[in-house]
Ligand SMILES: NC(=O)C1=CN([C@@H]2O[C@H](COP(=O)(O)OP(=O)(O)OC[C@H]3O[C@@H](n4cnc5c(N)ncnc54)[C@H](O)[C@@H]3O)[C@@H](O)[C@H]2O)[C@@H](O)CC1
Ligand SMILES: Nc1ncnc2c1ncn2[C@@H]1O[C@H](COP(=O)(O)OP(=O)(O)O)[C@@H](O)[C@H]1O
């Protein structure tokens with residue numbers, strides 16, 4: 531299922547537009563938090579850390595529900611509640627409230643309700659140290675909405691942040707749940723449906739629906755992927771194999787010298803034209819080296835193109851791509867080489883890049899994003915860090931080129947490729963080499 535991602539501002543608007551009162555939203559949030567804890571553990575000792583705002587308010591509500599479920603609950607508050615809602619939630623709790631400090635005793639279950647979307651500055655050093663200590667001593671840690679210390683829209687860590695087992699996002703995911711470095715601190719991320727109903731162009735990329743192959747179809751129906759080799763054969767060979775194993779009907783490699791070790795089914799030729807009507811998608815860049823004329827050649831084709839790696843570095847001006855049908859797959863360095871320094875969060879940068887070249891941009895990294903010029907933004911679910919090894923990007927470009935050649939729309943193909951790539955890495959284990967990803971592709975495509 532696709533999960534919506536809302537920014538801080540969108541979340542606040544959605545809260546105001548909700549059909550029920552804010553108090554009711556908080557009641558549902560606290561109840562959902564209690565439910566999540568009860569699902570993960572039999573009744574035992576719980577420590578709720580309550581902050582001064584509504585995140586703290588959620589904590590008081592959760593405490594009440596957990597106690598009703600038989601949990602032995604303590605609350606340690608950083609300060610008295612400040613918002614009206616939090617004051618009400620505090621009043622409805624008739625148990626004791628400790629003052630949070632150096633001497634606060636840990637418990638096997640820790641619920642962090644210190645700060646959520648309202649965090650405006652780093653936690654004080656002493657508070658951050660206390661939070662780290664209590665989380666370390668707990669067996670099950672859960673963050674309410676966001677781990678405290680994380681900036682909602684950028685995913686930046688403003689102070690030391692524990693790595694939680696579970697984060698319960700309230701109403702919708704926020705960018706930080708799917709941006710580095712914050713995402714690795716969230717653990718499993720569940721969304722509590724508290725009655726917020728807001729649409730957004732931002733979402734977490736979900737398992738794709740791939741185009742079915744026609745039973746009576748021929749190889750071109752399944753997509754002809756045309757790759758242009760350059761100076762280094764290894765990278766384009768990986769991309770070609772990935773294309774073939776992602777279900778392309780035909781993979782053809784233009785190369786001046788035959789590349790050894792490729793399956794015979796991948797056709798290698800030094801003859802041919804990028805004008806071939808049957809081409810479903812061109813792929814240029816992996817191992818291209820310093821042969822920028824390949825970019826010019828590809829751009830003469832009236833066909834979809836994937837530009838990866840060296841091709842991205844050699845495009846020159848992003849506006850050159852306007853009017854063409856291109857997917858770009860830059861990592862951080864390649865994005866900078868083509869677009870220069872762009873201000874803002876990774877999400878902002880991805881969207882600006884897509885706008886400037888008027889094409890789909892797959893902005894890779896530990897937190898890969900897929901941006902479309904119309905403002906759609908897909909956030910990859912977490913993928914194994916074992917992907918940080920040479921050649922995995924070449925595999926990704928091969929997968930995306932195939933999905934494009936199979937008839938998927940550019941944005942859909944890019945999102946689907948990123949999802950499949952991440953799942954292939956999960957199957958390949960750790961450590962992995964790029965070739966292992968290819969072996970996992972047939973089951974996923
Ligand atoms: N969005 C929604 O629909 C709902 C939001 N709720 C909760 O409300 C939260 C947002 O509540 P708030 O806007 O009150 O914000 P928070 O509760 O996240 O924190 C804001 C409070 O903390 C103080 N503060 C911020 N950074 C601090 C720091 N580093 N050190 C010390 N004090 C600091 C602020 O001055 C303010 O008093 C959400 O994360 C969520 O948990 C829920 O109650 C229910 C529904
Ligand atoms: N720490 C990480 N966690 C998850 N995925 C990662 C991480 N580092 C890199 N990746 C992914 O691995 C791939 C690396 O691609 P790229 O940087 O182009 O490498 P190469 O050029 O060697 O193929 C990208 O899909 C990227 O998103």
Ligand SMILES: [K+]
Nearest residue numbers: 642645674676
């Ligand atoms: K929190």
